[in-house]
Amino acid sequence: MRAIRVAAAALLGVAALSLTAPAAHAARSGDITSFGFGVAPSTIAPGGEVTLSVDGCHRRTTVSSGVFDTVVIPRGQSSATALVDRDARPGTVYEVTFRCGDESGRTDLTIATGHPTHHPTHHPTRGSHAGAGGTLAGFDLQEIGLGAALVAGSLGAAWHWSRRRPEDESHT
Structure with a gap:
């Protein structure tokens, strides 16, 4: 017993x-990369502005999604901003793809209800890598x-x- x-x-x-x-x-296939990437905030209202960040990519980074125009983060910079389409459907989750050289990684961007938020931000060309909040x-x-x-x-x-x-x- x-x-x-x-x-x-x-x-x-x-x-x-x-x-x-x-x-x-x-990880989904293609999401394990030698470089870090992220979208902040990860939930945004239609017409809002998101910050696209990359860390450890020593080339130019191309960021694309069905909810904003393609953005290029030049070599030597760690972030750029994108304006989310005003006609983005609330509650929809869009895939955001970061491409650095031959590697690519994906993350999600959720469209929330409400009004667009525009926050004036300062983006230093070389910031410290502080991780993802929370x-x-x-x-x-x-x-x-x-x-x-x-x-x-x-x-x-x-x-x-x-x-x-x-x-x-x-x-x-």
Whole structure:
């Protein structure tokens, strides 16, 4: 009976660990690149302005999407802006493609409801790479916390089940 409980606890632990794998961040083909890229904000109203950023591309970067005109980020610069089409349909997710030399990567841009937002921004030619806001190495901190809670819970349950004595079974 004890071996069954230990096996069940081990299986529960393995299942919890497999659930914490970053499946949500599994890359689509072409998304693993030697350069970093991003769109900010990732949700914008029709007619709004987005900042297109690239890091680690030592060539000119071409950025294209069905929701704005093609933009070129010149070699030696890290960002450019694009004006989202005013007739973009709210609630639609558009793919944005960054091409640096022979490599390309994709990310999504969501069209929100509301009025366009234009924020005056200063874009230095050489800024520091600060990462993507709210993430840690591309992982969402909320997902990391949930995964850690699942692992801790399954390890606690496994420890509890493995420590139960036969006399404890009469109370269950």
